[in-house]
Amino acid sequence: MKILKLPKEQLDFFASVLQQFGEVHAPVRTRAGYSFRALERWSEACLDYDRTVLPPKKYFLPPRETMLTYRRPDGYVAGSEGLNQKLVLFGVHACDIFALNLLDKVFAEGVFPDPYYRTRRRNVAVIGIDCEPDEHCFCPSMRADFVERGFDLFFYDIGDHYLVMVGTALGDDMVLATGPLFTPVADADIVEYKRRSALKKTKYQLEVDLRDLPEIFELEYGSEIWEELGRTCLACGNCSTSCPTCYCYDVQDQVELGSTEGPRVRTADTCLYSQHAAVAGGENFRHSQASRIKFYYYHKQRGFVMEHGRPGCVGCGRCIVHCPVGIHVVDVINRLRGVRDAVASH
Ligand code: SF4
Ligand code: SF4
Incomplete structure (x- = not known):
């Protein structure tokens, strides 16, 4: 170089x-x-x-x-x-x-x-x-x-x-x-x-331990933390919209009865929205907000590691800044690890 x-x-x-x-x-x-x-x-x-x-x-x-x-x-x-x-x-x-x-x-x-x-x-x-x-x-x-x-x-x-x-x-x-x-x-x-x-x-104030993180997520699948986050989360999608690594989208053909032309449009979507996992027939594979925010975290911190060898998070802090109810990714990870008050100490 x-x-x-x-x-x-x-x-x-x-x-x-x-x-x-x-x-x-x-x-x-x-x-x-x-x-x-x-x-x-x-x-x-x-x-x-x-x-x-x-x-x-x-x-x-x-x-x-x-x-x-x-x-x-x-x-x-x-x-x-x-x-x-x-x-x-x-x-x-x-x-x-x-x-x-x-x-x-x-x-x-x-x-x-x-x-x-x-x-x-x-x-x-x-x-x-x-x-x-x-x-x-x-x-x-x-x-x-x-x-x-x-x-x-x-x-x-x-x-x-x-x-x-x-x-x-x-x-x-x-x-x-x-x-x-x-x-x-x-x-x-x-x-x-x-x-x-x-x-x-020397200037960084937050820290996450990546070692065995997928295993910690595996072990904490049934943690009470997910229900607690589900009760707090507003499903606004700010964290995902502002995240540089979130990439889910929806594709729709915009048709009207009798139309002979129209566009196929792709729009950003997020697993935090209630309809993201809804399918034809009315089924919704993630029907509670707890299951949706859990999926969001599992995909970034566990699924991405299994597929690509590292988390789907780069530590930019946007989700922390933009969450209106103070859900804090470092706090969530540290609580799953059993590290209490990790964020409050800063
Ligand atoms: S800190 Fe991680 S999860 Fe949060 S917005 Fe940045 S990359 Fe996304
Ligand atoms: S920004 Fe906060 S309240 Fe909004 S969807 Fe994300 S975690 Fe939930």
């Missing part, structure tokens, strides 16, 4: 060069929190943000998309709005890139790769940036505080410069397009990078 450095005062110029690779999107401060948006000018970008309300997943699995339009007798026309648009996402945190790498396992590398997801993944460049943890982050516990792939470039703040990891040939093209702006790192830069990296590790 090539590692270079860029003077901070040249970032504006670099951002202007990036426009030849696609429309540049970055985190912007809004009334509801930070949000990845198309930039009208570079000064709108907030690179020192904590977390965006919705993760960058929205660019690859839009909350709603028309997958195809059918018309009798012609058949159907495949395609989704914006599918072939070239974008550059600037300022994606390591945990969110890690989450995209997990989504790749499901949508790009599985037995049935999703052509919509894969096309967007090809068309959207990802530039990562390092971050400062707050009281809701636990990405090191989930081994998602550092990524080695899944980005084109990754920026680390080392004072007057950014240390920049080049992850792909496209990232290299971005560097080359700026002429001599990027230069080799010096010994002092390496020392500063390591100092900041070590300091960052």
Whole structure:
């Protein structure tokens, strides 16, 4: 991997060069929190943000998309709005890139790769940036505080410069397009990078023990905790909608009596909604909220491990921030382990 450095005062110029690779999107401060948006000018970008309300997943699995339009007798026309648009996402945190790498396992590398997801993944460049943890982050516990792939470039703040990891040939093209702006790192830069990296590790306030977690979940399948959570949970879906690794969806053909054309629409869905496991005939395989929130946790912390070798959680803290009734993933896991008041102690 090539590692270079860029003077901070040249970032504006670099951002202007990036426009030849696609429309540049970055985190912007809004009334509801930070949000990845198309930039009208570079000064709108907030690179020192904590977390965006919705993760960058929205660019690859839009909350709603028309997958195809059918018309009798012609058949159907495949395609989704914006599918072939070239974008550059600037300022994606390591945990969110890690989450995209997990989504790749499901949508790009599985037995049935999703052509919509894969096309967007090809068309959207990802530039990562390092971050400062707050009281809701636990990405090191989930081994998602550092990524080695899944980005084109990754920026680390080392004072007057950014240390920049080049992850792909496209990232290299971005560097080359700026002429001599990027230069080799010096010994002092390496020392500063390591100092900041070590300091960052001391700032995390939450911790989860991943060892034997699937086994703990297996043993605690009948725990009273699930009924308690079922009584508390509002089924609002905030935790899932904002989660960078949740990916359930619903697909519907929108037909009306007598219509000869219409769209097939995919919309984001979540196992926390009461109708998610409902099937024809009126049966609902998860009829209580307790069974639904239990499923949500089991899929992330146990099922994903069995299938992909690691949890489907990157410790971004969004579900903690957005739960209106204070359900806290670290607290739930630690209580299942028998570690009392794990969160209250922070
Ligand atoms: S479960 Fe919560 S902490 Fe884990 S990735 Fe999803 S939103 Fe982030
Ligand atoms: S955000 Fe909280 S209340 Fe809403 S569905 Fe998730 S756990 Fe339940």
